Amino acid sequence: MVFSSIPFLYYFLPVVLVLYFIAPRCLKNPVLLVSSLVFYGWGEPKYVFLMVLTVLQAYVFGLLIEKNRGKFLSRLYLVLSVLFCLAGLLFFKYADFFIGNFNAVTGLSLPFLRLALPIGISFYTFQILSYIVDVYRGGVPAQKNPVNLATYVALFPQLIAGPIVRYSDIEKQLVCRSHTFEKTAQGIKRFMIGFGKKIILANTLGGLCEGFLVSSDLSVLYYWLYAVSYMLQIYFDFSGYSDMAIGLGKILGFDFLENFNYPFISKSITEFWRRWHMSLGSWFRDYVYIPMGGNRANKGRWLFNIFTVWFLTGFWHGAEWNFILWGLYFGVLLVLEKFFFLDKLKKIRELSRVYTLFFTAISFMIFSGNNLEGAVRHVSGLFGAGNIPLVSQEFFYNLRNYGFTIIIGILGATPIPKVLWGKLSEKKNFKAVLDVLEVVLLVLLLVVCTAYLADGSFNPFLYFRF
Amino acid sequence: MKIKDIVLTVIFIILIGVISVFAWVKAPAEYSAGERRFLKEKPVLSSETVLNGEYMKDFEEYTVDQFPFRDDLRGVKALFSTYVLNKMDNNGLFAVDGHISKLEYPVNPDMMDNAAEKFDFLYEKFIKGKTDNVYLSVVPDKNIFFGEKGYLTIDYEKFIGDFREKVPYMKYIDIVPFLSSDDFYRTDSHWKQEEIRDIALYIAKEMGSDADAEYAVNTLDVPFRGVYLGQSALPFKADTIKYLTNDILSSLKVYYYDTGMKEEGEIYNMEKARGKDPYEMFLSGTTPLVEIENPNASSGKQLVVFRDSYGSSLVPLLVPAYEKISVVDIRYIQSNFVGNFVDFSDADVLFLYSTTLLNNSTALR
Numbered sequence: 017m018v019f020s021s022i023p024f025l026y027y028f029l030p031v032v033l034v035l036y037f038i039a040p041r042c043l044k045n046p047v048l049l050v051s052s053l054v055f056y057g058w059g060e061p062k063y064v065f066l067m068v069l070t071v072l073q074a075y076v077f078g079l080l081i082e083k084n085r086g087k088f089l090s091r092l093y094l095v096l097s098v099l100f101c102l103a104g105l106l107f108f109k110y111a112d113f114f115i116g117n118f119n120a121v122t123g124l125s126l127p128f129l130r131l132a133l134p135i136g137i138s139f140y141t142f143q144i145l146s147y148i149v150d151v152y153r154g155g156v157p158a159q160k161n162p163v164n165l166a167t168y169v170a171l172f173p174q175l176i177a178g179p180i181v182r183y184s185d186i187e188k189q190l191v192c193r194s195h196t197f198e199k200t201a202q203g204i205k206r207f208m209i210g211f212g213k214k215i216i217l218a219n220t221l222g223g224l225c226e227g228f229l230v231s232s233d234l235s236v237l238y239y240w241l242y243a244v245s246y247m248l249q250i251y252f253d254f255s256g257y258s259d260m261a262i263g264l265g266k267i268l269g270f271d272f273l274e275n276f277n278y279p280f281i282s283k284s285i286t287e288f289w290r291r292w293h294m295s296l297g298s299w300f301r302d303y304v305y306i307p308m309g310g311n312r313a314n315k316g317r318w319l320f321n322i323f324t325v326w327f328l329t330g331f332w333h334g335a336e337w338n339f340i341l342w343g344l345y346f347g348v349l350l351v352l353e354k355f356f357f358l359d360k361l362k363k364i365r366e367l368s369r370v371y372t373l374f375f376t377a378i379s380f381m382i383f384s385g386n387n388l389e390g391a392v393r394h395v396s397g398l399f400g401a402g403n404i405p406l407v408s409q410e411f412f413y414n415l416r417n418y419g420f421t422i423i424i425g426i427l428g429a430t431p432i433p434k435v436l437w438g439k440l441s442e443k444k445n446f447k448a449v450l451d452v453l454e455v456v457l458l459v460l461l462l463v464v465c466t467a468y469l470a471d472g473s474f475n476p477f478l479y480f481r482f
Numbered sequence: 483m484k485i486k487d488i489v490l491t492v493i494f495i496i497l498i499g500v501i502s503v504f505a506w507v508k509a510p511a512e513y514s515a516g517e518r519r520f521l522k523e524k525p526v527l528s529s530e531t532v533l534n535g536e537y538m539k540d541f542e543e544y545t546v547d548q549f550p551f552r553d554d555l556r557g558v559k560a561l562f563s564t565y566v567l568n569k570m571d572n573n574g575l576f577a578v579d580g581h582i583s584k585l586e587y588p589v590n591p592d593m594m595d596n597a598a599e600k601f602d603f604l605y606e607k608f609i610k611g612k613t614d615n616v617y618l619s620v621v622p623d624k625n626i627f628f629g630e631k632g633y634l635t636i637d638y639e640k641f642i643g644d645f646r647e648k649v650p651y652m653k654y655i656d657i658v659p660f661l662s663s664d665d666f667y668r669t670d671s672h673w674k675q676e677e678i679r680d681i682a683l684y685i686a687k688e689m690g691s692d693a694d695a696e697y698a699v700n701t702l703d704v705p706f707r708g709v710y711l712g713q714s715a716l717p718f719k720a721d722t723i724k725y726l727t728n729d730i731l732s733s734l735k736v737y738y739y740d741t742g743m744k745e746e747g748e749i750y751n752m753e754k755a756r757g758k759d760p761y762e763m764f765l766s767g768t769t770p771l772v773e774i775e776n777p778n779a780s781s782g783k784q785l786v787v788f789r790d791s792y793g794s795s796l797v798p799l800l801v802p803a804y805e806k807i808s809v810v811d812i813r814y815i816q817s818n819f820v821g822n823f824v825d826f827s828d829a830d831v832l833f834l835y836s837t838t839l840l841n842n843s844t845a846l847r
């Protein structure tokens with residue numbers, strides 16, 4: 017089930033909220049757990065068992081690690097649990113990738129497994145890994161209550177598209193959390209903003225991107241229009257989903273960490289990755305990069321650490337070479353910035369934004385290629401490869417058709433609206449008006465988003481490969 | 483605690499709660515008149531459909547189709563998309579110059595080939611050697627008039643030229659110069675019968691006949707909500723259907739072959755005029771084969787028309803020139819069987835098809 021659907025908003029969520037709020041404190045987590053399993057099972061009934069099994073092993077190994085703290089067995093249990101988690105991820109997500117490459121190298125033709133990817137496996141695997149590693153490190157105590165641990169992993173607001181919530185961040189909230197009108201209102205507001213981002217902006221721009229991919233009227237400027245639209249689509253889709261997750265979390269009493277912070281205003285690629293999918297970046301930093309030695313090593317090892325992390329970051333996003341290329345591309349840019357021109361970028365403020373947007377746009381074209389060949393085609397198309405014309409009929413049409421949405425998207429991807437709203441709120445005369453206006457706009461947003469859903473408009477699910 | 487927070491929370495609880503209850507208890511509708519389609523029924527719950535995910539998929543479609551106030555909400559979406567996001571089209575439909583139209587883009591060469599192959603089959607199997615009078619006329623969709631407004635349109639001249647090359651045994655009758663956007667209904671894809679008299683005369687003339695006749699113009703007393711009106715959900719006024727009558731048309735013998743049975747009827751089906759799609763009043767709409775006998779004709783000539791729905795309103799205007807007209811729609815009859823019902827000897831044969839159908843020809847059998 018996805019948030020941006022009628023079954024979720026008008027069937028699942030109201031029932032869950034009623035059950036959750038009438039349940040006594042001791043039953044709130046069981047209610048959340050059962051609802052989350054229904055939520056997950058709605059899309060992947062078969063894979064509920066896989067998730068439950070993964071949680072159970074983490075529960076058992078967590079307790080065993082704690083019991084044997086300081087002993088060799090503790091490390092053994094950690095390794096076993098990590099292997100268990102990674103085996104599931106590798107098998108379901110990467111088996112066909114490895115088979116395909118093995119066949120290509122050896123000339124054999126081993127049959128593909130063609131397994132359906134369990135939705136959200138990359139997210140919940142990383143969450144479980146963070147739990148088990150944190151328990152091993154002594155950062156958090158092992159969870160004694162399997163329902164609480166399963167609730168943490170399966171918690172439907174963040175289950176299928178993140179943010180990657182760490183156990184340590186919500187450990188206490190799993191046992192004790194507050195529910196107030198203020199928090200609920202914040203949650204509703206955040207959910208609605210995310211809902212609007214996804215339904216109105218991401219899905220609308222998705223229409224342009226979908227049309228581009230089947231177009232036979234390509235041109236250089238159409239490639240660039242696609243690149244801009246795709247960047248915005250992915251941003252509003254992903255950050256919108258994170259907003260909805262954070263909002264739902266608040267309604268249920270949880271405080272999830274932020275996942276996006278206006279990444280397109282970054283003045284360097286380094287900064288971009290501090291603002292884009294922050295929960296993934298920090299996960300790789302804390303569970304891969306730093307354990308490998310981080311930057312406290314000689315230059316060669318440091319470079320190796322950086323490229324390993326970015327290879328894995330790319331591979332995490334999808335089992336195709338273009339995703340690996342995408343990760344390594346960022347690795348190269350980050351290394352270049354670190355060693356050569358990060359300081360210079362700080363001096364050329366506005367140009368540094370152009371630089372960042374340009375290289376980010378290239379990266380998204382690599383990302384959108386779906387395979388290496390597609391990535392090369394998309395990137396080279398930006399520069400006119402293949403003798404395509406500068407403009408085409410479809411370019412002009414889509415520019416007019418989506419131009420205003422793109423402008424709204426560009427503005428919405430900056431802090432400008434938030435800053436303006438904040439400044440107006442500070443003025444006495446405006447405060448009351450804005451308070452009323454905010455409620456009215458949120459209600460209108462609900463009506464319009466519901467209208468889009470009722471229309472059965474284009475509503476892609478972009479997280480199938482995660 | 484802020485009042486705003488309480489108000490916001492309470493409003494959302496009420497809104498989502500009320501809509502949710504309504505969605506749960508609302509009796510499902512069977513048919514959407516606006517979209518002219520049957521709506522999804524509640525799926526059957528079973529362990530098999532749950533485990534293979536079919537139930538969930540069907541339930542999602544069911545909840546969308548049966549959502550309370552769906553038609554109004556579709557209107558809200560269309561208006562928001564058009565006037566707030568400033569989009570030129572909404573789900574491929576757009577309003578321009580007082581018309582609602584649908585993007586017919588891009589050209590599907592495979593579909594053109596498919597249509598040409600079907601026509602080749604008919605020609606080789608039934609027509610070749612029996613008559614040389616084989617004609618093609620192509621009706622452009624009304625987007626031909628909206629390309630200059632910036633909408634995506636196919637290159638009609640090239641499209642028709644390419645198609646003509648695929649059927650070199652047909653003599654082409656060019657009706658494009660006779661058309662303007664006013665000849666089409668504002669809310670529908672079809673042309674208006676009262677506006678295409680000149681086209682009927684010209685086609686007949688090109689086939690060596692004279693279809694000149696006087697007509698009375700009658701106005702149908704029910705509003706015509708064209709196919710695009712419901713699909714677009716835009717706030718447009720309905721069209722009015724006008725149809726032409728005279729003594730010749732009222733004295734015809736008209737036979738409809740449907741499901742293998744031959745039934746006598748009228749050239750205008752007034753029951754269908756009050757049905758789901760009033761345009762189906764012309765030659766009873768979707769019928770595989772119609773035979774029209776004109777006892778007043780003295781020409782002795784016969785015409786066979788292979789056509790799509792545009793032919794329904796045009797064919798009655800060709801009647802004065804022919805003693806017998808056979809109207810065949812190979813979307814509803816296998817091409818193989820056409821020879822069982824139609825005699826092509828010395829007949830004029832007209833292929834009258836729209837660009838829309840030639841570009842989406844999967845329905846041809």
